[in-house]
Amino acid sequence: MKKVMYFLVAGIFTVASCTSNEKQGQETETSTTAPVEETAPATQDANEMVISLNAGDDMKFDLSEIKVKEGQTVKLTLTHTGKMAKTAMGHNFVLLAAGVSLTDFASKAMGAQSTDYIPAGSEKDIIVHTKLLGGGESDTIEFTAPAKGSYEFLCSFPGHSALMKGTFIVE
Numbered sequence: 001m002k003k004v005m006y007f008l009v010a011g012i013f014t015v016a017s018c019t020s021n022e023k024q025g026q027e028t029e030t031s032t033t034a035p036v037e038e039t040a041p042a043t044q045d046a047n048e049m050v051i052s053l054n055a056g057d058d059m060k061f062d063l064s065e066i067k068v069k070e071g072q073t074v075k076l077t078l079t080h081t082g083k084m085a086k087t088a089m090g091h092n093f094v095l096l097a098a099g100v101s102l103t104d105f106a107s108k109a110m111g112a113q114s115t116d117y118i119p120a121g122s123e124k125d126i127i128v129h130t131k132l133l134g135g136g137e138s139d140t141i142e143f144t145a146p147a148k149g150s151y152e153f154l155c156s157f158p159g160h161s162a163l164m165k166g167t168f169i170v171e
């Protein structure tokens, strides 16, 4: 009977120590990859929306819809979770102004390699955009949510917007 108890206790101890190791690992990882975000929860309030958007070598955004409230400060971080270079699998986030055609914009952007696929003279078509990123990079942009409505976002790297697009809803 005593032996059984010993194994039970030892078993529980092993499980407990594994769990705490995992936790420690996760915490370490979070603090080394994104030190800036440590303050994010404290500043998250009704007037601020923190969004993290990820895209990897599979050419997909992990969000197809983003919802914010009118006038909110939006802090959006795009992270390229892949390994490929930005010349082969570059990603950005481009939020288009209301009424701008995504397909028209994407075809214009295709020729704008020298400006990281943000076509010159397209300022009025774009509300905000991130840098073009390669694997392992990230960029955070901060902007005020525009007027209530539905907007489109895309990655303007050639060919990507067929899959890499979504709806940005302001309520």
Ligand SMILES: [Cu+2]
Binding pocket: 059, 089, 090, 091, 092, 155, 156, 157, 160, 164
């Ligand atoms: Cu892309």
